[in-house]
Amino acid sequence: MIDRRLDLDSVHAFVLIAELGNFTRAAEATGTTQSAISLKLKRLEDKLGSKLLERTPRYVKLSSSGAAFLEAARELLKAHDQAISVFSEARQRLAIGISDHVAGPELPALIARMNARDPRLLIEIRIGSSSDLLQSFDRRDLDAVVARMHVGRDDGQILSQEKFGWFASPDWHHRAGEPIPIATMPEPCGVKIMASELLDKAGVSWDEVFVGGGVAAVAAAVMAGIGVAALTRRMLPLGAIDVGPQLGLPALPRLPVVLHSRAQGGRRQEAITALSAALKNAVGA
Structure with missing residues (x-):
């Protein structure tokens, strides 16, 4: 009898690659390497006996089998999160500010993806000017801010450079x-x-x-x-x-998109890392 019990990390890697369309972004979202993500995908494909992604030097796209499996994979991960949430600690709050010049039309999909990834997080998103959001961050009203490079500040992590x-x-x-x-x-x-x-x-x-x-x-x-x-x-x-x-x-000029974050470890940092990877993908960095 063929054992087809799936490794959830491999399923998660497949879903991230499919959603971000990029092995590098998927690796960044999970805090691992591109080779590790590729290995997880290969193990999943070997277990299923089917190729899930078509990969070329220019793009990544779902195969017919991958397209058929994607929604089931999402449901599997959702069911897993719901099951373990019974034993989880109290719900945590994550307040993120996103500059109006960064929060593009893909924002609803990004929020939905963050919520699906960890339903135990209470995610609060604020949209505003970079200046106002950074003031809120400095007052510790926000856990993280994604903003344009602001005059007079040299802190934060540059996520991408976007052309105006x-x-x-x-x-x-x-x-x-x-x-x-x-x-x-x-x-x-x-x-x-x-x-x-x-x-x-x-x-x-x-x-x-x-x-x-x-x-x-x-x-x-x-x-x-x-x-x-x-x-x-x-x-x-x-x-x-x-x-x-x-x-x-x-x-x-091309203006930097910068992440300012004080989240250290745990689910909140994982969510911010995933959001950062998704934003890089959306901006096209």
């Missing part, structure tokens, strides 16, 4: 001779300060025509044709175009 551009709706056209209409967020938004300083230094005439309370509002203004905004492409709906080169606007 001057984006507009494909239907928007600049009227010759008029200032560039800019949609932005209120100060102390670091991206606004950086963008305005670069425009002034380049001698570009510009006018603030819209101030949104968050990136989603600014992105909506851009797609409504109100003006141009300094954003990353993943923050905008498909179709937005980078008009910087054609308007002669100053190039925007």
Whole structure:
């Protein structure tokens, strides 16, 4: 009789690789090495007698068997967590702040993944400006913050570097001779300060025509044709175009995404490590 009892660590490795689409990110999420993740996957495939992933130098994708197994694998891990939660200590709280310029459209999926990974954690997510969130972190109101690199701080772990551009709706056209209409967020938004300083230094005439309370509002203004905004492409709906080169606007730098965390060991640090890996994958670092 063939023994097909599954090793849960191997199943967990498979689910992470499938969700992150990347062996390196899966290794980071579990605090191990890429070779260890690959070995776990191989053991699982050998146990099942089927190849679960197709791996090339450029991408990782599910095989037909992997796609069929993925939901069952998630359910197996969920059932395991529910079973051991009966004997677990009291529920722990994990408060994380994520900068509005970092929390993209993939945030709901990231939160769901964190909750599914450890239902015993009470996860609190706050969205705000990097400045406000870092002040809350320094007051110890937050356990961790994922923010843009903030002027005057050199602490934290750089997760990725993300490219910014001057984006507009494909239907928007600049009227010759008029200032560039800019949609932005209120100060102390670091991206606004950086963008305005670069425009002034380049001698570009510009006018603030819209101030949104968050990136989603600014992105909506851009797609409504109100003006141009300094954003990353993943923050905008498909179709937005980078008009910087054609308007002669100053190039925007790649801005670091930085993790500040005081969680040391245990489930909270594991959750933050997994979130960091997922964010790296989303940003494309």
